[in-house]
Amino acid sequence: MQDIQLTPTSYIVLGLLDRAREATPYELNRLVDISVGNFWSLPRSQLYAEPARLARAGYLSEEQEQSGRRRKRYALTARGSDALRSWTEEPTYEYPELRDPSLLKVFFGADSQAMAEAQLSTLRPLLARFEEMRAKDTGEGPDGPRQTLQVGIDHVETSIRAWERIAGESSDIVETAIEQAPALL
Amino acid sequence: MQDIQLTPTSYIVLGLLDRAREATPYELNRLVDISVGNFWSLPRSQLYAEPARLARAGYLSEEQEQSGRRRKRYALTARGSDALRSWTEEPTYEYPELRDPSLLKVFFGADSQAMAEAQLSTLRPLLARFEEMRAKDTGEGPDGPRQTLQVGIDHVETSIRAWERIAGESSDIVETAIEQAPALL
């Protein structure tokens, strides 16, 4: 039982197991895909490594199946649910970070018109997917996921408006050029 | 000259050096702080490691001072500026990711009222800082940083509105309870 540092990844695993009571890494993967993965992604391999790490440190119990696949089922220990609770109880003053590769490119000189087009073509379907999720919600269960989803929708809408504005700025220039073109003839 | 994988970190270094012509890691750190670091942070140590890595792979030239501090000055090579250009030229369809620790906590059951308070107390000053940056802008230079800053402002405003709404939801419940209280007496 060595002591480890609890990272956001750790709390995702702890939080998911708190809801699911117990799960295999594979099930955790599926849970992430349909929930928190929409705004905080992690690679599949992490969801095999992290529970093992947490189990070694006493935050999870680990039980291995004897069948062919020999998969491991994890569940919260008292220590694990204490850690989760004290994490959620403590408000955080950390900044959100918008890691957006397309913004990085624009910052360093990408053609913002082309980028806007590309991003809008991925963001609009994303918004549709989120809205569908919201529509399917039954209103039962904890508020957290619902509130989070709504904030996610807000931000996608903001991104869409931003790219539309940027696309508009560029095409204004084009239109201006076209309007002025006759004078040049 | 080994070949390496170019990551977002790499392009930040390349992009910064494209603007600055040449810089030491320390200067890169300062540049990040006042520019791209506002939406894509990297630790100080990365900005020492990454240029060295890029130099080894031929993307940067490296020249070590002979004085006491023996610091290294880096500049783009032809290979480096080619790499940067072909990166910016290619629009990306990747999703932006909003890595927000506070949202993660809310998702897993944090008290959203308390979280809203905490986040608003950090986001409002952040917004003020961004708006100040925008006000100071002279309108000269490339569009990228300006557009990026505006998008950043949009998102901070969205976050603020979201937390205000969430705080409002909670207090609605409280108010409802208070309104109904007389009937209970």
Next chain:
DNA sequence: GATATACCGTCCGACACAGACGGTCCGTGT
């Protein structure tokens, strides 16, 4: 019972992160 396909688990090399540690420079006081 052979084959296709989806399901599931592990491993590895490269990259990112935080922060401790220590050296260098410069301003100020004596």
Next chain:
DNA sequence: ACACGGACCGTCTGTGTCGGACGGTATATC
């Protein structure tokens, strides 16, 4: 001139994260 404090600057290390290759296991179909 010299000492000293604080700002400036660079490196190193252990741990965490990443993406993806690889390979094994169950299930459906014929």
